[in-house]
Amino acid sequence: MRIDSLKLLALASSMALGLPLMAQQPATGAPAPKHQDTEVYEPVPPIVTPGATVGAPPSDAIVLFDGRNLDEWVSAQDHTPAKWIVADGILTVNKEKGVGNIETKRSFKDYQLHIEWRIPSNIEGSDQARGNSGVFLASTGPGDAGYELQVLDNYNNKTYVNGQAGSIYKQAIPLANPARKPGEWQSYDVVWTAPRFNSDGSLKTPAYVTVFFNGVVVQNHFQVQGQTLYIGKPFYKAYDKAPIKLQAHGDKSEPLSFRNIWVRDLTFDPSYTLK
Numbered sequence: 034m035r036i037d038s039l040k041l042l043a044l045a046s047s048m049a050l051g052l053p054l055m056a057q058q059p060a061t062g063a064p065a066p067k068h069q070d071t072e073v074y075e076p077v078p079p080i081v082t083p084g085a086t087v088g089a090p091p092s093d094a095i096v097l098f099d100g101r102n103l104d105e106w107v108s109a110q111d112h113t114p115a116k117w118i119v120a121d122g123i124l125t126v127n128k129e130k131g132v133g134n135i136e137t138k139r140s141f142k143d144y145q146l147h148i149e150w151r152i153p154s155n156i157e158g159s160d161q162a163r164g165n166s167g168v169f170l171a172s173t174g175p176g177d178a179g180y181e182l183q184v185l186d187n188y189n190n191k192t193y194v195n196g197q198a199g200s201i202y203k204q205a206i207p208l209a210n211p212a213r214k215p216g217e218w219q220s221y222d223v224v225w226t227a228p229r230f231n232s233d234g235s236l237k238t239p240a241y242v243t244v245f246f247n248g249v250v251v252q253n254h255f256q257v258q259g260q261t262l263y264i265g266k267p268f269y270k271a272y273d274k275a276p277i278k279l280q281a282h283g284d285k286s287e288p289l290s291f292r293n294i295w296v297r298d299l300t301f302d303p304s305y306t307l308k
């Protein structure tokens with residue numbers, strides 16, 4: 034009776050601690066495993082010097098806007114030089130008719146992106162017409178919707194929740210609303226894993242996205258359903274690499290501004306997986 038009680042006690046303790054009831058034993062005759070068996074020394078991760086301050090570009094970043102010029106950007110419509118306004122180290126949407134969206138000259142696959150944006154302090158309007166812009170994580174062509182991470186004033190502005198700041202437009206409600214007041218700078222830090230396609234154009238693996246909004250996770254490895262359409266259901270269309278695009282939405286009040294934009298190439302290196 035006492036032995037049974039002790040056994041029960043051991044079983045209960047083991048379950049409470051989450052311990053396996055029996056340690057895994059090597060097959061009879063096999064050499065005992067060593068800690069070295071699961072330790073690898075190559076490839077050595079490249080040295081990256083982090084930014085001097087939080088949000089500053091690390092040494093391997095491609096700087097897309099550092100306050101000086103739009104050399105890395107073109108018009109999304111016709112790839113002529115981008116005509117947004119650069120002044121005082123800030124990039125501001127140009128609302129002139131015909132200017133429209135801008136996108137990067139370079140194309141990207143998997144990447145880490147940092148971008149800062151500011152809604153003007155005297156913003157007017159409501160719902161989607163209040164500080165609307167967007168970061169298109171892949172701008173796959175002039176006729177495509179692309180993949181939009183929404184930019185909007187949602188400090189005190191109600192709209193459909195899958196269209197507020199931090200949403201993957203009309204697909205993913207942000208996990209929180211950490212929006213700052215209009216007039217204050219805000220940040221997005223994004224990890225984008227591009228979709229992969231088979232040679233016949235069918236989807237092989239979907240896109241995934243993780244987004245920090247002002248340092249708060251708002252998208253956690255969300256499985257993207259396709260392009261972010263205004264009307265209709267999302268669908269995928271094959272592409273390999275694509276520019277990053279910023280949206281000129283055309284609100285009536287003062288336009289938005291951006292600063293400190295950089296990206297790091299994250300194209301997956303399979304040699305990093307354990308053999």
Ligand code: MG
Pocket residue numbers: 165166167181183184280282
């Ligand atoms: Mg938008």
